[in-house]
Amino acid sequence: MRFSKMHGAGNDFVVLDLRSDVPPLSPDLCARLADRHFGVGCDQILTVEAPRSAGTIAAYRIWNADGSPSGQCGNGARCIAAWLVRDGAAPADAAFAIESPAGVHPVTRDGDGGFVIDMGAPRFAPADVPLAGVDGERDEYALEIDGETLRFGAVSMGNPHAVIEVADVDAADVARIGPAMQSNAMFPASANVGFAQVLAPDRIRLRVFERGVGETLACGSGACAAVAALARRGRVLKDADVAVELPGGTLRIRFDAAAGTVFMGGPAAFVFDGIMSV
Numbered sequence: 001m002r003f004s005k006m007h008g009a010g011n012d013f014v015v016l017d018l019r020s021d022v023p024p025l026s027p028d029l030c031a032r033l034a035d036r037h038f039g040v041g042c043d044q045i046l047t048v049e050a051p052r053s054a055g056t057i058a059a060y061r062i063w064n065a066d067g068s069p070s071g072q073c074g075n076g077a078r079c080i081a082a083w084l085v086r087d088g089a090a091p092a093d094a095a096f097a098i099e100s101p102a103g104v105h106p107v108t109r110d111g112d113g114g115f116v117i118d119m120g121a122p123r124f125a126p127a128d129v130p131l132a133g134v135d136g137e138r139d140e141y142a143l144e145i146d147g148e149t150l151r152f153g154a155v156s157m158g159n160p161h162a163v164i165e166v167a168d169v170d171a172a173d174v175a176r177i178g179p180a181m182q183s184n185a186m187f188p189a190s191a192n193v194g195f196a197q198v199l200a201p202d203r204i205r206l207r208v209f210e211r212g213v214g215e216t217l218a219c220g221s222g223a224c225a226a227v228a229a230l231a232r233r234g235r236v237l238k239d240a241d242v243a244v245e246l247p248g249g250t251l252r253i254r255f256d257a258a259a260g261t262v263f264m265g266g267p268a269a270f271v272f273d274g275i276m277s278v
């Protein structure tokens with residue numbers, strides 16, 4: 001099985017071209033590919049697939065390291081864009097569109113040689129996240145973990161996110177709180193749990209404990225969710241770039257409130273190409 005190893009701000013991927021003849025993918029095979037000791041190693045598997053909607057170059061799907069599927073992957077979207085440009089399927093200098101399970105995403109180049117992806121509208125309605133056992137849409141919800149009341153915003157970017165504002169992201173107990181929130185009945189589809197520290201209205205720090213993986217070096221949809229949730233509470237700017245500093249790099253996120261969409265800019269890098277026996 002031929003693959004490309006890529007990363008976006010340290011969130012790493014195995015990219016497979018399913019437009020050609022490859023063995024059928026299963027959750028078990030995804031988990032084997034993602035294994036850092038017995039496989040290639042990655043946070044997510046991305047599959048490039050034939051276009052589904054008019055005006056798109058290709059579709060893609062996302063599997064976490066544990067083999068579970070997801071509806072969205074922001075860093076993956078930039079890597080898919082870079083992969084399609086290198087493949088010759090997408091133009092190097094013009095806009096094009098790709099499609100995730102969450103919808104169609106217009107893509108443009110950014111000034112640093114990376115890509116800007118229109119990630120679509122953040123959805124806050126509890127049923128859309130999904131969030132269970134709450135009595136209506138709010139800016140923040142409360143949940144008790146180990147006797148501590150945590151306040152969080154809930155957002156879908158095509159995948160579920162909880163965003164907790166913290167005073168110091170380095171001190172956040174990501175490895176304890178992340179899995180405890182994911183397994184709580186409030187999150188029937190689990191969630192990606194973000195810990196955000198606001199440095200200024202246009203700059204935050206963020207760590208994300210991802211569903212199906214654990215803490216990653218960057219989560220693009222998590223960065224979009226954090227800015228959308230914080231902007232809703234007036235903690236960061238709307239309609240202007242917010243720099244999101246993640247352990248693996250910095251993304252630029254703009255919540256365009258008038259257009260009702262979130263733009264994400266950042267890098268996409270090739271690491272190596274290879275062949276894995278399956």
Ligand SMILES: N[C@@H](CCC[C@H](N)C(=O)O)C(=O)O
Nearest residue numbers: 070073074075159211220221
């Ligand atoms: N790292 C990704 C998100 C990948 C999917 C996520 N773990 C989920 O299960 O929803 C990103 O950059 O957005």
